[in-house]
Amino acid sequence: KNQVEQSPQSLIILEGKNCTLQCNYTVSPFSNLRWYKQDTGRGPVSLTIMTFSENTKSNGRYTATLDADTKQSSLHITASQLSDSASYICVVTRGHENAGNNRKLIWGLGTSLAVNP
């Protein structure tokens, strides 16, 4: 079954601390994996995207890793800021490049991160 599971479900950290969010998936065939940040009451914003051959991607204080063998990804946030408080969603695209609209996004439930002062 094609699933994306994220952990922890929620996380509270102090401003300035680092944290790591986890994503495990069973999606096949795998095309790519994205991490999104979704602020409350807003649409998701893409942070990183990785294809099968990439195992790390950075975007400022966000660093994502991908282990395609174990089907695991992580998102590391360094020096957290209050504005990092949001839901972080892992999304895996299933399907081959030429599958057109048969490609599907498999969404995780997200990790709710709260950064406290």
Added chain:
Amino acid sequence: GAVVSQHPSRVICKSGTSVKIECRSLDFQATTMFWYRQFPKQSLMLMATSNEGSKATYEQGVEKDKFLINHASLTLSTLTVTSAHPEDSSFYICSARPHWGRGNTDTQYFGPGTRLTVL
């Protein structure tokens, strides 16, 4: 660049009325637009995929006669919730995929969402 807007951002309506939500790509042409629904503390659920000038493709379990989608131009798609009921209350989000977004990266840009409350 790559901004997607939605209007209205918030709407409250009475049960039985119809509500139209607009999704616009402001600075690019979107060959494909997607409509999602998100319930509290849940992830986005794809409702339908629409390509400009053709009928929308609905996901299993989504009533096409209740959720009317029109993608009349490369920058505008509308979702009309017909005869809305309280259970239709949700956060509706659209996304737009530019012509360069096809292929292995499936780039989509998301709108800010529309909060629908049906009384």
